[in-house]
Structure formats: C-alpha cells, structure tokens
C-alpha cells in the first residue's frame with residue numbers, strides 16, 4: 001500500500017465522513033476489517049434526532065444541534081456530487097404522549113429547548129390523528145418536532161463511499177489493524193496481517209472495536225462497548241404510509257421510500273453478537289403495535305441488528321491523544337449518523353491546524369484523565 005499521510009482505522013459513517021473532509025488536504029486511506037459501512041452504520045434508522053434524544057442541555061446537545069444545522073446542505077452537496085438520492089425527509093418527528101407523567105417529562109425538556117429557539121408544538125389528540133390517522137387512539141396528544149429530520153442511512157453510507165473514492169481516498173477492505181505502532185510517543189504506522197502501513201497520522205474510528213486494538217495502552221482509552229440494537233422493516237399495506245417519523249418512550253417507527261417503515265429498536269448488552277432474536281423482535285413488535293395497531297396485518301420485509309459503540313459516559317471521544325499523531329473519533333453510540341458531520345469537522349480541524357474548537361473540548365480524552373491535558377503522559381527521552 002502507498003503510505004498515506006493520514007490513515008483512518010474503520011470505514012463506518014464516522015471514518016468515511018472524516019475521510020471526505022480531509023481528502024482535499026492530505027493523502028488519506030481507510031482500512032476496514034470487513035466492508036466499509038457495513039457494521040453499525042448499516043444498521044442505523046437514519047434519524048437526525050436532536051430534540052427527541054437529548055434530555056438535558058449541554059455539550060452533547062450543542063454538538064447535536066450544530067450537526068443538525070449543517071446536515072441538509074451536507075446531504076445536498078453529497079447528492080450533487082454522487083447522484084445518489086438520500087431520501088432526506090423534512091416532515092419532522094411526532095412524539096406521542098401516553099400519560100400525564102410522560103407529558104411532564106417532555107415539558108421539562110421542551111422548556112429549555114424553547115430557550116434555544118427550537119420548534120416544539122403541542123398537538124391535541126384530534127389534530128394529531130388528522131396528520132397521522134393510523135396512530136393509536138390511546139394518546140393524550142403529541143409533540144411535533146418539526147426540525148428533527150431523517151434520511152436513508154444506507155444510501156448515505158454508499159454515497160460517502162462513492163464520494164471518498166472519487167476524491168482519491170483509498171479504501172482497503174478486509175484489512176484489520178492488528179496493532180498501532182509507535183516510537184518515542186509518536187505514531188509511526190499500523191500493522192495489518194499483510195503489511196506494516198507507515199504513516200505519521202492515524203485516526204481510530206473503529207466503532208465498537210476501538211478499545212481492543214493493541215499498541216496504544218498508554219492512552220488509557222476507556223472501554224467502548226457494543227450495544228446491540230435490532231430493527232424490523234414492515235410494509236405499510238393496511239394504512240396510508242405516514243410522512244412523519246414517530247418517536248416515543250415506547251419505540252419508534254420511521255417511514256421510508258416505497259411504503260416501508262422501520263420499527264425500532266432494542267438496547268442490549270450481549271457483546272459482539274449481532275444475532276436477531278425472538279425476544280428482540282417481540283419487544284419491538286409489541287411496542288410498534290401499541291403505537292400503530294394496524295401494523296398487525298402488515299408483512300415483515302427485513303430485520304437486522306447492529307452494534308452501537310457506547311463509551312462509559314455515552315458521549316463520543318474525539319480529538320488528539322497523548323501519543324503524537326494518534327487521534328480519536330469513536331464512541332458515537334446512538335447518534336453516530338447525526339454526529340458524524342460535526343465530528344469530522346472538529347477532528348479534521350484539530351489534525352490539520354491543532355485547533356481545539358470549543359465544541360471539541362468537552363469530548364476529548366482528557367475528560368477521563370485530566371492530567372493528560374497538563375503534561376505529556378510519559379517523559380520522552382529523545383537522547384540528547
């Protein structure tokens with residue numbers, strides 16, 4: 001392999017988005033142990049959920065908001081470049097409320113969201129049913145979150161693969177990073193089963209596998225654990241397909257092209273097991289039936305499972321490390337699609353200019369090890 005200036009380990013949505021951003025500035029390569037974009041990123045529902053996912057203000061919310069703000073033009077640009085249609089949908093998200101207690105939880109959240117000037121509209125049950133006739137009669141009403149959009153995550157992944165290839169990024173599939181190589185606290189390359197790839201800059205974007213790659217123990221990367229999520233796709237045959245995403249405390253239903261609806265999901269701690277299980281399907285279907293009872297007669301078209309990369313505090317881990325030339329963009333958990341655009345921007349700026357943007361700072365590794373921020377982890381003996 002021609003030695004890249006920047007080598008990204010992991011060709012999921014996070015690695016691909018970063019490669020696209022860096023491709024005009026450097027010679028970039030990606031290695032992936034399997035096939036690019038076919039792990040967690042292939043499993044994602046495609047929600048760009050900012051308001052229905054964030055339950056407190058703060059850095060994670062700010063990161064989500066900035067990513068969402070950029071997403072639409074990012075998608076338009078990618079569509080223009082690749083001619084892929086990403087099915088970006090702007091109807092927004094309906095958040096149905098089943099009890100007074102749920103309403104209170106949402107009101108607390110929406111109170112601070114409104115201070116950010118964000119759109120949150122309460123719909124009575126009858127106006128909600130005019131918009132979404134198939135929705136259960138059990139609800140008290142619903143919130144309309146007009147700016148929580150969605151898109152086709154798999155098409156996004158394939159468009160990114162097309163885009164980075166056109167921009168000269170080499171993607172090496174079936175190529176596992178078995179060790180990250182360092183010398184005197186500097187990255188010097190990555191070992192794969194076939195060769196050593198020499199490079200001064202490595203970015204770890206290996207999703208749920210990020211904390212298992214040897215050679216960088218010194219940075220004390222906290223465990224990134226896989227959290228399995230299962231999804232079912234059904235065909236809307238017994239009711240008019242709806243335009244809005246439905247997201248609730250009892251699961252979600254996301255309309256896609258051709259009358260397909262994604263039903264999700266589960267959060268399971270079962271290691272690196274991507275089996276689709278009877279229990280997982282039962283749990284999703286029970287909740288979906290409660291949201292839209294007419295789904296009962298609809299055919300199931302597909303099902304799958306993926307592994308969300310969950311860090312110990314459920315925030316992504318981004319930016320530089322105590323090893324010079326080693327950077328992180330991992331742990332994106334439930335929001336990797338949403339956060340990929342802004343993570344790529346923040347991490348690439350840090351790689352290229354060493355800038356630590358205020359939005360990057362809270363997500364850096366030194367939040368776990370404050371001493372990293374003050375001094376190098378090891379005194380480097382440079383022999384002079």
Ligand SMILES: Cc1cc2nc3c(=O)[nH]c(=O)nc-3n(C[C@H](O)[C@H](O)[C@H](O)COP(=O)(O)OP(=O)(O)OC[C@H]3O[C@@H](n4cnc5c(N)ncnc54)[C@H](O)[C@@H]3O)c2cc1C
Pocket residue numbers: 009010011012013014015031032033034035036037038039040041042043044045046047048049175176177178205206207208209210213228229230231264265305306307308309329330331332333334335336337338339
């Ligand atoms: C069911 C489900 C629904 C979801 N829905 C949404 C959603 O609606 N919106 C949203 O924003 N997010 C969603 N997510 C979360 C999102 O999918 C993830 O946060 C995101 O895909 C993480 O991207 P990634 O690139 O970090 O990881 P991955 O897509 O897992 O990519 C990591 C890549 O690294 C490669 N790799 C690993 N180890 C090595 C190695 N040693 N050498 C070389 N390559 C290696 C892997 O093969 C893989 O291709 C969902 C996730 C699941 C499971």
